[in-house]
Amino acid sequence: MIKFLDLKAINDQYQEELIEASKRVIESGWYILGTEVETFEKSFASYCDSKYAIGVASGLDALILIFRAYKEMGILADGDEVIVPANTYIASILAISENNLAPIIVEPDINSYNIDPKKIEEKITAKTKAILAVYLYGQSANMTAINQIAKKYNLKVIEDAAQAHGATHFSKKVGSLGDACGFSFYPGKNLGALGDGGAITTDDENLATTIRALRNYGSHKKYENQYRGLNSRLDEMQAAMLSVKLKYLDISNAKRAQVAKAYLTGIKNHKIILPQIMPNNQHVWHLFVIKTSEREKLQTYLSKNGIQSMIHYPIPPHKQEAYKEFKSLHLPITESIHDEVLSLPMHECLSDKDLTTIIKVINDF
């Protein structure tokens, strides 16, 4: 069986260093908000060309805390509208509605799968205050166009880079392309912890300070609560694991790019639409997503040939039970994407032999 994702193989590469780092944490006797988190935050901020990074409990919390902080700062208020792509993982939308803000969902561009900047302006009203740009599958959205619109209408730009650690747009790192950015360190992401984790990057000192308090019960000083905060802290153990893996992120992204290149040049089947790298983007290939009108047939065929594949995602957010109010919306591009996408095995430890097998099997379909 060729696995879609082999987390054990991935983490085995760093096993010695991970064990050493976990021992260091165990022996330190300090497990929450200590030197491991501080060290990781500094190196992750620097990796993202950002002034500040704040470690939190998950990618969803990273996004929730950005919006919550803007509310505490008086920049956002209940009922304000936030533009967000319809074609995304539900976490992007949850972060908005969780803060009593209104998600205004916009169709993607069919070639990039990311939000279509041409369709943003028609959705802007007097209540629009922010754009949440998602970097789906591992490449930046068209941030040049999005930042221009944001400037024109005085909107905050928030990035959801949960799938794009290390990606660039015009050579600028994601995490530094907007006002604030949320990252996830869920184990299967390009930079994955050995448990849950997330981070926010920003150049805004005020925002960073507010989020630092909010992630820790709304407190800057123990037992003094300025805000009604959350308990959403990256723990010392995960920070230590992440510091090990951050050192190898560029290498592992480069290996993913080699896998993607092999797929892009090797797959020749008129039934299959291959993903595209958009101009001026460096793609980090969190997922390699193909499209076909015969998805069910292809997935069954791959499985019979010992190849695991996944669907990201089978149901768009606006068709989910959780968002009944969106059910009547007609979003044909998003819906067609959800009906036709299939993700092929993609990770840094995929062997050349397995890669050749997958390409041959797909070409014989």
Ligand SMILES: *Cc1c(COP(=O)(O)O)cnc(C)c1O
């Ligand atoms: C994974 C993901 C999240 C949420 O991250 P968690 O760490 O699982 O909470 C948010 N947005 C996108 C696009 C994601 O892929």
